[in-house]
Amino acid sequence: MPPSSSASGFSNGPGAMQPSDTEPHEEAPAPVAPAPPAEPGWKRLHLASPLLSAITTALRFWPIFLLAVFNQGGGMPMAFILIGGGFVALAVEVLRFLRFDYRLQGTTLVVRSGVLVRRSRSVPADRVQQVSLNQKLRHRVLGLAEVSVEVAGAGSEPDVKLSVVSRNEAERIRLRLQDARRVGTEVPPERDRVVYSQPNRDLLRWAVFSSPLFMLPAIGAAIGALDDAVDVEQAWGWLPDGSQLWFAALAALLGLAGATAFNGARYYDMLLLRSDNDFRLTYGLFTNRQLEVPPGRIQALVTKLSLAGRLSRTSGITVHNASSAGESTESYLPATPRRSRREVIDLLIPNLELDPPMRRHPPGALRRSVIRWVWPVAVVTLVALALIRRAPAAALVLLVLPAAALGWRSWRVLGHGETPDVVVSRRGAITERTSIVKLSRIQSLSVAANFFQRRLGLATVQIQVAQPLGRVTVKDMDATEATALAARLLANRKQDEETR
Amino acid sequence: MTPLDPRVRTQWRIEALAASLVATLGIVIGAFQLPLAWWGRLGLIVVAAAAIGGGLQFVASLRYRYWKYGLADDVLILEHGVWTRRRSTTPYFRVQNVDLSQGPLERWLGLKRLTIRTASAFTDASIPGLDADAAEQLRLRILERAGRDAAV
Missing domain, CATH: 1.10.287 (Helix Hairpins)
Known part of the structure; x- marks a missing residue:
């Protein structure tokens, strides 16, 4: 087997590292044979990784490079500093590379790292929350990939990141961890069946509307309304007369196209694959990402209906599983067409009752919601009146009306529901968020009521789940119902746990 | 309570x-x-x-x-708060670790604070002002009831 021979080549000293160069070519013709080698020894990362890491570090200091290029006068010492710094960075990365190795020992991934302080981390496959493969454009050109392995925790321990290994090696690690998770089933694993693909047409429509520049006409209108207060001439004076409007239109158009292209490329060709018992989300035009989502680890789903979503008839779905992961590895389907939203959610959380009747909250909640929106506007208006003391400032009072409307809207959206399996909370005024939390994943609960809520007989239930989502709140419920809901949620949780 | x-x-x-x-x-x-x-x-x-x-x-x-706490069969219950009154419930089997802490004032008074951590950073389960010995016993009782099941 080519993998085992190159693996043994990896294990010792710099002299033995030569075979690694040829490894991708050897494995390339037979990627369909995932049979793992007997027990490969310690492996190093790909030879290109120190250089790539050094370049990544260097790119972080791009302003200095820019300065060096444009500051020709003091260029000589600057150039020396840059080249010296580059060499130091490369040397550090080479040292790190030499002191970094990993192996798959049975069902455990063991990673040794550290230049001065040696660290050895063992990650048992059944503790893995998420495995993700990332390929930036430079990695794709070179046939490389980054592997991130997420373990549950509140962020105290960093997760394992192999940056970078060859694409085939990355796939091998992913499959090995996946196989190790499946215990005692003899059914041949089902590999990579596409269960859902997000239409690029909907994605692009969403990308157009989600660009913040889409808001420009509204902002323009607001500025037009305040024309007297703001000296527009001064801001645009440097442009030749008559061209201001064209310039603004061009800038807006370019910005819109840029933002659309960015979001469109980032989430391009999104596929949800079913592979044995795991889901895999792959997407990206330039940077390709593959996130593995073990369904058993899913804690909650949050669907987001934003203004852009309304305009493009799509909604965003975020899958939360317990991990210390940051935003980069969050499983997020930004533009699921409204008609297939239900289908995707049922795919991700199968066999559970997810559609409870939503219950709205009492009129006291409406009062609080309106006050919450109106008081900041009222304060701003009063301060403006006190400072300006002119009639036009009084027009700000009119802002109270849309604020009150948003308060009403936010009450209309506010609601919660429960089934024997999940609890659902819906909230938001402009962007509507619906959170579906599995009862079996609730960590703890609290029911809270402040002075105003107590006067209106209201209470807020906070449902605490594992990081990174952390918590879901059901705001301004009827106080007695809130206590009853909290009791029911924990009682149901017990049942669920017993049936396992 | x-x-x-x-x-x-x-x-x-x-x-x-x-x-x-x-x-x-x-x-x-x-x-x-x-x-x-x-x-x-x-x-x-x-x-x-x-x-x-x-x-x-x-x-x-x-x-x-307004500060009260209680150990039910399978959950720890906390009630506290002056302006916002809160009642928090944490099942023992979600407990990941139990911390005891003691500041200088607490040391002088012979008190300890007990904090329970779960996989959520928002879990509200920290009891101040426990008698030092009682806190130790409480910690053991909670740990005894925890740790029968996976916590996440």
């Missing part, structure tokens, strides 16, 4: 006193910025400091009155 150890009132009163001293310093500085006669300044300082000091002492005693 059990109230906290009464000694915690002393701890909170001292903490409130320290806070009101800092606030008084701010009031003194503020009073000297205002165009007032000396008796006006003195009056302002005395009245404001008394109001803040008294208010904080009052809040400290209310805080003690």
